[in-house]
Amino acid sequence: MDLYIDTANLDEIKQAAALGVLDGVTTNPSLIAKEKVPYAKRLAEICEFVKGPVSAEVVATDYDGMMSEAEPLRKIAENIVIKLPITVDGLRACKTLSDKGVKTNMTLCFQPLQALMVAKAGAFLVSPFIGRLDDVSEDGMDLIHKIRQIYDNYGFPTKILAASIRHPKHMVDCALAGADVSTVPMSVIKQVLSHPLTDSGLKKFVEDYKKAFGG
16 A cells, blocks of 8 residues: 655655655645645645655636646646546546546545546546544445445556545555555654554663663
8 A cells, every 4th residue: 555645744745755655645725725835836845855646636616727727737747646626527627637648636535436437537546535434423444445346346447545544543444445545644654653562662672782781
C-alpha cells in the first residue's frame, strides 16, 4: 500500500519525505488556505520535494470552470494529479481529462457506485472518505471492501486511495482490505511509528548497555 501525506504544509512534507517511505501528497483548498500562500506556488514547492503523485484540487463546481482550472494546474509539474469532486460535472471533467492522458483523483466518494462511475470514466485515483462515514454512524471500511471487490470483478485499473484516515487502525484495516493508497496527516504517521513497548524496549537496551560498558 502506498503512503501519501494529506497536507499542504512544507515542513510536514519534508519530515515525511525524509523517512524514505512517502509516495505522494494530497492537498485540498482547505489545506492550502491554512498555509496563506498562493496555490500554484505551494504546489510547485511540494513537487520539488515529492516526485510521486501530488493531487491539486479544483475549486470550480461546473464543468467549464473545472477544465479552465485544470489546465494551469497540470502545467505546474509532471506529477500533478487533478483532483475533482464526484459530481455530474466532475465526472464529465474526469472523462475529458482522462482521454487526454491527464491523471485525475476523484474525491469525496461515499458510496460504491460513485467509485464504479469514475473508474469507467478513466480516473487514476478514487478517494473514499472513511472517517467521515464513520462520523455519521456508517461503516467507512465497508466502502473500501465493496470498491475493491467491484474493481477486481471488472479489472478496473483505478487505484483506491483511502482518505479521511483518523488513526493507525484505519491504516491497518485499509491495508487488509486491499486499498492501493492511504493518505494520512503527519500526526497519524507519527502514531504509526510509536508503540509503548518499542519505547520501553529501547530504554532497557540503552540502560543495559550503559551498565555494562558505561557512557
